[in-house]
Amino acid sequence: MDDSLPLSLRSQGYPASPIRKLIPYAKAAEAAGHKVFYLNIGEPNHDTPAAFFQPIHAYQTPHLPYEPSQGHPELLIAIQGYFQRLGYPLEKHHLQVTQGATDALLFSLFTIANSGDDILTFEPFYPNYLAFTAQLGLTLVGIPTTMENAYALPSLEEMETYLTPKTKAILISNPSNPTGRIYTEEELKRIVNFAKKHQLWIISDELYHTLTFAGKKATTLLAYQKVYPAIVVIDSVSKRYAACGARIGCLINTHTPFMECIFQLGQSRLGVSLLDQLGAAALYRLENPSLAHLPALYEARRDKVINFLSAYPWIHYVKPEATFYLMLSLPIHDSNHFCTWLIEHIHLDGERVLITPAENLYVTPGKGKNEVRLALVLEEEPLLRAMNILVYGLQQYMTLFEPLNPSRPVHE
């Protein structure tokens, strides 16, 4: 019977993480003595502020209880303080602490949509959106945005062509992972009007809110919750405070029936790590984050990388306005094949690079097959070495496999 043990159909169709599925190749390369530059995963490489560790190192209570499932009272107050400083005072009962943004997204989607319903999102998207909707039996519907158009949002009329009677919500990330786009005020209004007109929820994943470049600022959709309460804003300490390993996030919404279900979901998960909540509270309390210099640092990296890549007219991109991601369009036919081949076969002086194939950042068939996502999470010098390996690998690849003719000769 061993081979025929029955598994669920949904487990068979569950999407592999394009970000993580190639890690075994990287580990094999490391085991063989090579160095790997990990540009696959969006993990900031700067230090977590010392403030995070202080309450944890100071925790001397010999007991480690469950916390209130809504969140540790200190963390709830700290989150309120943070958003107050941004100009958005929040009521405590509009907040739920979650295990990372992951649970915030899962809780929101569960509360909004039934199995079989549709969730809209803009392509390319953060690939776990596909995983989370799959877990809940939802269909993720991609509304294309394109590199050629600098990832600008389509018109309201075009968005409407993706509606079905089962459409329940539109899920956005702003600034966008993976495109680095900051939506304009006009675009945000368009999304809100679209949602309002069709009674859709908006889930706004705002993990990169503060990581913006060149003086540009992102607008949080908290600004629109008063005119349209069907907006859920999601935050996390992972990126802003370089605290990915803490797994602390939160969601914010003002609609009581929605929050009542969220609180019940929180109760059935019992609660979130006590110590990480204490550390996260210290992060949210930072008035003048020691990380205020980070946007400029990531902007400088972006510029170095783009300056390097601009020498190769068959590599296309849009200069990101925010985040540490960079989407590249390459003269390749199959980014899964290319990224796997790259980590497996290409090294320069024993150094290799791992990047994310972009096919699974789209649901529209055929899209993303010539694209990859980079996370620029190394210091400038190793980052440029990684770019060198990437370009060298690409050149080798083009001699071995028929290249895709670059159709757009000019950088945005």
Next chain:
Amino acid sequence: MDDSLPLSLRSQGYPASPIRKLIPYAKAAEAAGHKVFYLNIGEPNHDTPAAFFQPIHAYQTPHLPYEPSQGHPELLIAIQGYFQRLGYPLEKHHLQVTQGATDALLFSLFTIANSGDDILTFEPFYPNYLAFTAQLGLTLVGIPTTMENAYALPSLEEMETYLTPKTKAILISNPSNPTGRIYTEEELKRIVNFAKKHQLWIISDELYHTLTFAGKKATTLLAYQKVYPAIVVIDSVSKRYAACGARIGCLINTHTPFMECIFQLGQSRLGVSLLDQLGAAALYRLENPSLAHLPALYEARRDKVINFLSAYPWIHYVKPEATFYLMLSLPIHDSNHFCTWLIEHIHLDGERVLITPAENLYVTPGKGKNEVRLALVLEEEPLLRAMNILVYGLQQYMTLFEPLNPSRPVHE
């Protein structure tokens, strides 16, 4: 539109936690200056071993990265070591670290069953089983066990009467939360034979494995994985090591296709708290746990409580063989009403008691309406004060509301 914001049907039917839903009454009583004895929640009241805090206090790396999504390498090794000492060597690729037992249960159920499928469990059950199956669109089907029969399992033939074409798994807790029953070898074989005969998965929640009394031992279903690989064993540090606030659990299974889906689910959750994993590794490594005295301590508490309650012939129970739970059958018609009334209206010298109504520990309509669950997680002296409040409250309640005639005059 505010009032008509559309939510999902599944959010409307989501079960409230019977363990936590009455906490606001307790908080209100505390705010009014009263003391509350919390017997609603299974949170051990002894100290977390100092070993947990050592690696966390010693963590000086200024960076807090994502860990490998399968689990921190140190924790995986520590879990292997723990089960090796129990006599069950595990391969690393048969293990997944999870956020508490919660994610272990959700991952397992997702991988085994599609939305609309049936999951069997024995009544009464841990109420979050109902929440987790609801999250995944599954129907939890209760196979009754009764206090009159000391919660013995029904025959294979009786179990078979609960099968449908949609039955995919049987979910057990052994020792049982809430009954304190340790399943006999014969009962475990019956479950395995039943599952084998009907190609069902078995999910064995073994959080109370070591908390057994009077020299009795529980058998882990790891003992049967070789003869029947469709067995998932779930463990956690919460109860054994009094580390509920760490939110660290794991699941164990040997069937490669099952584990492949589990690993993908783990990847899309990114990972579990780094610091808590380091602490949990120290706990699993404890060769001679400082908690070895705990079963005797909980056994003594159980005996004191039962000795106290035995004076009231209208209170029924079965002496638990394990865990710190105690199910009581009371002369009441509606345990939700009674437990709410008790915390709201009854105090002795400013002290109140919060307990869990048992109706939601059953899915069979009408069952559990005269039952409550206690978690004996106080020192003996306050525990007896809490019992005094409970009995006093019951006596008052019986004068105010028509009592249910006790049908079974003899204690087990």
